Each structure stands twice: as C-alpha cells, then as structure tokens.
Amino acid sequence: MHRYRSHTCGALREGDIGKDVRVAGWCHRIRDHGGLLFIDLRDHYGLTQCVADPDSPAFKLAEKLRAEWVVKIDGKLRKRPAGTENPELPTGLVEVFISEIEVLGAAAELPLPVFGDQEYPEETRLQYRFLDLRRERLHANIMNRGAIIDSIRRRMKDGGFFEFQTPILTASSPEGARDYLVPSRIHPGKFYALPQAPQQFKQLIMVAGFDRYFQIAPCFRDEDARADRSPGEFYQLDIEMSFVTQQDVFDAVEPVMRGVFEEFSGDKPVTKKFPMIPYADALRKYGTDKPDLRNPIEMANVTESFRGSGFKIFANMIVGDPKVEVWAIPARKGGNRAFCDRMNSWAQGEGQPGLGYIFWREGEEGGAGPLAKNIGPERTTAIRDRLKLAVGDACFFVAGLPKQFVKFAGPARTKIGEELGLVQKDRFDFCWIVDFPMYEWNEEDKKIDFSHNPFSMPNLPVEEFLALDASDQDKILGLKAIQYDIVCNGVELSSGAIRNHRPEVMKKAFAIAGYGEDVLEKKFGGMLRALQYGAPPHGGIAPGIDRIVMLLCGEENLREVVLFPMNQRAEDLLMGAPSEATPKQLRELHIRLNLPQK
RNA sequence: GGGGGCGUAGCUCAGUUGGUUAGAGCGCUGCCCUGUCACGGCAGAGGUCGCGGGUUCGAGUCCCGUCGCUCCCGCCA
Numbered sequence: 103m104h105r106y107r108s109h110t111c112g113a114l115r116e117g118d119i120g121k122d123v124r125v126a127g128w129c130h131r132i133r134d135h136g137g138l139l140f141i142d143l144r145d146h147y148g149l150t151q152c153v154a155d156p157d158s159p160a161f162k163l164a165e166k167l168r169a170e171w172v173v174k175i176d177g178k179l180r181k182r183p184a185g186t187e188n189p190e191l192p193t194g195l196v197e198v199f200i201s202e203i204e205v206l207g208a209a210a211e212l213p214l215p216v217f218g219d220q221e222y223p224e225e226t227r228l229q230y231r232f233l234d235l236r237r238e239r240l241h242a243n244i245m246n247r248g249a250i251i252d253s254i255r256r257r258m259k260d261g262g263f264f265e266f267q268t269p270i271l272t273a274s275s276p277e278g279a280r281d282y283l284v285p286s287r288i289h290p291g292k293f294y295a296l297p298q299a300p301q302q303f304k305q306l307i308m309v310a311g312f313d314r315y316f317q318i319a320p321c322f323r324d325e326d327a328r329a330d331r332s333p334g335e336f337y338q339l340d341i342e343m344s345f346v347t348q349q350d351v352f353d354a355v356e357p358v359m360r361g362v363f364e365e366f367s368g369d370k371p372v373t374k375k376f377p378m379i380p381y382a383d384a385l386r387k388y389g390t391d392k393p394d395l396r397n398p399i400e401m402a403n404v405t406e407s408f409r410g411s412g413f414k415i416f417a418n419m420i421v422g423d424p425k426v427e428v429w430a431i432p433a434r435k436g437g438n439r440a441f442c443d444r445m446n447s448w449a450q451g452e453g454q455p456g457l458g459y460i461f462w463r464e465g466e467e468g469g470a471g472p473l474a475k476n477i478g479p480e481r482t483t484a485i486r487d488r489l490k491l492a493v494g495d496a497c498f499f500v501a502g503l504p505k506q507f508v509k510f511a512g513p514a515r516t517k518i519g520e521e522l523g524l525v526q527k528d529r530f531d532f533c534w535i536v537d538f539p540m541y542e543w544n545e546e547d548k549k550i551d552f553s554h555n556p557f558s559m560p561n562l563p564v565e566e567f568l569a570l571d572a573s574d575q576d577k578i579l580g581l582k583a584i585q586y587d588i589v590c591n592g593v594e595l596s597s598g599a600i601r602n603h604r605p606e607v608m609k610k611a612f613a614i615a616g617y618g619e620d621v622l623e624k625k626f627g628g629m630l631r632a633l634q635y636g637a638p639p640h641g642g643i644a645p646g647i648d649r650i651v652m653l654l655c656g657e658e659n660l661r662e663v664v665l666f667p668m669n670q671r672a673e674d675l676l677m678g679a680p681s682e683a684t685p686k687q688l689r690e691l692h693i694r695l696n697l698p699q700k
Numbered sequence: 701g702g703g704g705g706c707g708u709a710g711c712u713c714a715g716u717u718g719g720u721u722a723g724a725g726c727g728c729u730g731c732c733c734u735g736u737c738a739c740g741g742c743a744g745a746g747g748u749c750g751c752g753g754g755u756u757c758g759a760g761u762c763c764c765g766u767c768g769c770u771c772c773c774g775c776c777a
Contacts, residue, residue, distance in 0.1 A: 135740085136733035155734065169727085186735050194737090211728060213710060218726080218738075220712060225769055278777040298777085325776045555777035597777090670770070 106174055106206075112148025116195050118179050123198060125150055126174040126206065128236065129167050131217055139164050141200075143175060146241075150193045152177065154200040163203045170216055170233075172207035175200055224661070229675040231666055243663050247651045250366055251318060254339055254647075257358045263316040263341065268303035270296060270320070276625040278555070279323035282334070290692040296322035299644060301557065302629050304342040305601055308640040309632045315342045318647060324672075329659045330593065330649060333672035336660075338596070339650075342642035348584055348600055351641050352376075352534060359588065359595075359645065363530050366654040373532040376588070380537040385504070386429075389512025391538075394592030395531035397519035401511060404430040407485050408501070413458075413476040416501045428501040429511055432489040433518045436496035437461040441521070442471065445498060448517060454510055461496035462486060473499070516592075530653065532590045537561070540583040541614065550578060552615050557629075558583040558599035559641075560611065568610050578614055588645060590653060598643025605633045 108124040127145035134140075141152045141164065152175050154164045160175075167173065177198040188194035213229075214222050216236045227234040234240055255265070274281045274295035281295035297303070299321045307315045319340040327333035343351060356376055363372040377395075384391050387400045405427045408416040419426045436442065442459045449457035460474045460482055468474070469482035491497060498518065500511045519525045540560050542553040560567050561582040570578060584600035602608050608630060612622045622630060651663040661667040668674050688695070 131737070133736050133739050134733090135736065138734040138736075140736055140739085142737070149737095151737070153735080183735065186737090188737060190737080211710065215711070215727070220726080222711070223707095223769070226711075275777090279775080301777090323776065326774085328776085329771070331776070552777070557777085671768095 110147040111143050111145040111150040112192065114150055114179055114193050114196055114198070116181065119181050119196060121179050122176070123179050124174065124176050125152070125198060127172065128216070129169055129171045129173060132167060132169065134165060141167065143173070148193060149191055150198060151188070152198040152200050158200050160200045160203040164200060167203070168209065170209040170212060171205060174204040174206055176202040224669065225675065228667065228669055231676045235665065240662065243655045243657065244665055246366065246655055247663055250362060250651055250654060251647065253362050253365055254358065255318070257361055258316045261354055261358065263314045264312065266307055266312070266315050266317055268297070268300040268317065268319065272297050275302070279325050282322045282324050285691040285693055287690050298323050299338060300340055304340055304642060305557070305629065305640065306632055308342055308344045309637045313344045316340060327670045327672070330652065332648060332660050332664065333668050333670065337647035338644040339647055340644045342640060344638040344640045346600070346639070346641055348536070348586060348641065351598060351643060355588070355643055359532065362650070363654065367530055370528050370530055372530045376532040376534050378534045378536050381535055381539065382537070384535055385508055389508045389515050391535050391587065392589045392592055392594040393533065394516065394525070395533055396527065396529055396591055397516060397525045399432060399515050399519050399524065401429045401431050401515060402489060404428050404485055404488065404499070407481050408477065411477040411481055413473055419501055423503070425503055426501065427504050428499055429504070430485060430489060431498040431500070431511065431515050431518060432491055433496040433498060433522060434491070434524060435494060435522050436518065437463050437494040442496055445518065445521070449514065452510060452513070457514065458499040459496055460485065462491065462493050464493055467493060530590055532588065535587040535589055537582045538585040539579070540581040541578055543579060549616055550575070550614060554583060554585050554597070555599070556611065556615070557601050558585045559602045560607070564604060564607060567607060570610070570614065572614060584641070586643070588643070593649055593653060595649055596643050596645035598641065600639070600641035603633055603637040603639055605630055608633065
C-alpha cells in the first residue's frame, strides 16, 4: 500500500465497501460522542467520514486529534448503518472504520477556522492565507481561475493566436502609471522598470512579423488599490494582431469572451452580440463610459422642456450658458413621494444641492411634486410622453454642464435602478465602447493632452490628419481615436486600439499634444525606429484576467480570486513584503537611503 | 495626499442617556455521552475595550490626537 493513501477523500463509494483503505488529509470536523467518534477527513478532492469506537486500537489517539491536524488513517470501508447516510456528500453512503491513525502534521490553535463560512478580517485572512485558501469558497475560486485561464488559452490558440513571453525587467515607460523600479548592480544609478503592460513589446512582435500574439501577461503598476484594482501586479490577456481593422479585432475577441463567459457563467445568460456604443452616447445615456446595461434606465436631454419655464433655477441656468443642459433620469415604478424624497436626500449626501423630480400618480396624471407645479402640466406631460412614463413612475433631473454633472448623473442612474429593483442581476451584459476622443483639453495646463494612450491611430484619413493645423482646436478636440473598451456589467474589462503605425502620423500626433520630435525620440525612440522599417497596420486589446475571473466567480473583490494578494497598502503580510534590504545589498546596488523624517 | 466606516476574548460580534464585577456564539482546557455530520450536556480558562492625551466624582461609551484595516476620491495612458 502507498505510504500515504490508497484513495483520496473524494474517491470512496459503495463499490469500495469491504476494502482496506488508507486516506490522508486534514481533520475538517471532529464529533466526539464519548463512545463513538467521527472525523470528517478533508483533502483537495472531498470529504470522507471516518469513525472509531473504543474497540479500535486507534480510539485513544483519535480523541486527541484537533481541527486541521493532518493525519493518515487506515481502516476498512463499510456501509453506513441505515438511516445515517449523508446525501449531501458524494461519499455519504460509506465511512472508514479506523484501525490506525498516524499524525503527519499537528496544528496549533487556529487564528482562522477553516470550517464554516463566517467572514473574517482581511488582515487575518491575508496573514494566514494558507488557511484561508483551504476554505471551500476560496479554494473553488482559485481552481475556477485556473480552468478559466485554460479555456482562454485554448480559445486563443483555436483562433490562430500564439503565446509569447516578453521581458519582466525592462525600461521605464514615461507615460501612464508609476513604474516599479529595479536598481541595476552593473550600471550604477540606472534602473530597470517592471512592465506596466507589454504594450511596446507586443507591437514590436507585430513589426517582427509574427501576426497574431497573445499572452497571459503579468503587469506591474505602482498605483493605489481599489476593490477591483489590485495593488502592484495583475494579469492581462494581452492580444495583438496585424493587418486588421477595428472590426477584425472585435470578431476575434468577442467569441473568446462570450465563449468563456458562457462556459463559466452557470445558467446566467451572456450577451449574444455585443452592441457597439459610441463613447459620447454612453455618457449621454448612462453617465459613464462603463455602463451597466443590466440597468434599463437611459437618460435623455430634456433641456428644451425647461427653457423659459417657470422653474427658474433651471431656466436661468439655461439662459446663462449655452452649454448648460438638463438631463432626465426616468425612474419606472418610483412614483411615490417617499422614494423621491429618499433619492433627494441621497443626492444631498453626495454633495449635490438636491435632486429635482416629478412623479405621476392616480388622479395627478399631470405630474406631482414641486417641480411639476413650477413648469405646468403641458411641459410635464411632454416629458412623460417623451420618456414613455406612466402613472406610478417618476423622473429625476440634473442640470448644469454635462462635463461636470455626469460624475453625479451616472451614480444616480445606478442608485435609482438598484433601489427600484430594475437591475437584472443574473446575467452578463457586454458592450463595446467605441469612438473615444483622441485628445482632451487640459484645463490646468491650458493645453491639449492625449486622452488615452499615445499609440492609438486617429480616426481620420492620414493626409487629413497630417494637414491639421494646431490652431484648429475644435476639430482636434472633436477627433476620435480608433480606441475601444469592453465593458461587462459596469466593469471595464479591457481597453484596446488600432495602433498608430505610421511614424509621420506619430510625430504629428505628439506635436499636437505639444511634444517635439526630441521628446518623442527620447521617450519612444525604440518604437519610433521600429515603425520606420516596415511596420504592418496592427491593433489589439488586453482584457483583465483578474476582473474576468472575479465576475465569473460572483465576487466583488479581486482578493477573492488571487492566490496570494497584497493588501491595500501593497504589502504581502504572509511573506513580509516589502522588506528592508541589507547594507550589503544596498552597497552592491550603489544606493544610499534618504528616508522621510518622522 | 484627501474623505467615510470600522477597531471590545484566539475568531465573529453585542454592550442602553457616561454608572456596580464588560457579555454571547465559535474555538481552547477538563469531565460526561455508541450514529453524528453546525452532535449534545456540565464546568473552566481567556480582556492594558488599538495606542496616547483630555472632559468627568466616574469613560468601552463623550472630545482631541495617533496608529491599523477597509471602502471611496485623487491616481490608474
């Protein structure tokens, strides 16, 4: 017999009854009845009940066992007595009658019980991650993650993509997030940077003629964390393709995303054909460039209904500035004062002066609420008809400069949808967001900036783009880039673009943002040179692996789908990272510390 | 860098307008228990109430500061 086990804890069935078996694992739960003692033995594969009575020579030792001790148990497999079967367990018809126990690894008193599904503080969980990972839900999430990544790889390879590895120690990239730096021993005073993404490498792979690239790529960014943004490091499904249009990228990526989600979503429906929503439309309808389409609310511009109306606050704003607009947020089933008032106080809690509303109820089909009285039944009814609202519904209004109030209107739409139960939770609603602006106005520095990354191709014929005059600001700020996002249930899963592969367009693009050729050469010299020796048109995308897994596991925090995550302050509490370096290490790296006073 | 929430037993949490000896469940220790699967019963140990200062006759409770965790804003092309 094998030194440790003849069967795993998930393997034994009725067909094995009568066999002498050997199982090993963790004592999940022990029930000591004095004259009879049960041990639920757990391993990666499942749970098997082992039982001992005073006739067993192992009984005395069994009484000493505690939760999470690792033991090896020998015994005979037998059928459970009639009426004591456990239908919850696949192994629930049988049990091991213990003849011998060997303790392979005792456990100290647990800071975090494995049994049960109680919640524990993040700090404890991270410090004892190995215990936390034994727990059913986290264990399942991690296995699910692996299966999802396997499926993604298979689908990418089936799509004709090939997996490449790119350097981890590379050069600092001047745009974007803060880099993690690694000091060079051989070159005093110089540093490597960890890649924020293999962006330039994957483009170089296209220039090198490889055509269809992908990688489950680690990315490193020294920025502050969020629930859906790991500090330090995360993984992307990095993709790049040559000789493609935007539509080609969509056609390659959409089936992979849909396929993976359909495979792992359980019974939840997945969008059959991802709609394409222009960036500007997304802002107008949903107040965000990452809309949750499970929420059916679409906002509408109702400025004209308030122009010259009796509601002087809005009317005066509209007269005072031609850029002022009034947006309506329809709230089906929200037609009662209690709800409207609650939303109003919520808005005040968000730092808004309030949230104007109209609601329609039996006998007041012309609209109720102070706002309705001010603008009169005619305008009220026009709004109601325009938004296809009825008795029992309400409508909220935000006014001002859209650029400023979308940051409130978007969350208000979300809040209203959730409060009224309009959001259909059990589904995955995808969309493409397209036509992102190429540039934006930087109010602080009074200049034009890239609005996304500088590698995207402007969506304009090359000659026309090259002919742009810097003074033609309106045209420049209205320019779209061939840049796109995938959004699912309000989560931005990825961002991509058709790249700018023409050196002269690249130079022009940087010139518009106020960067001379010297800057371009210094920042992206390698890239620029590569484009000068025959670069194919190419483009790609990079869906976030961790976020995909998070959605598919039904989790709201990335730490639930990462084996060994860092905490919000980018510390690994289990391994103790980051840690101080020894004087010798620092000397070798030519580094002298200059720590902050305190 | 800024804002909100939290911090009480190993763990999860309760703790009334500030008032006697700070409680419960899980876990731990000991005893009882031969069909449990959240086994049950009895007894017990375990607390600088995050830390420092203040108000008060009296502070877990109120105030100020500080530290830690978490969520958010900034940031994340």
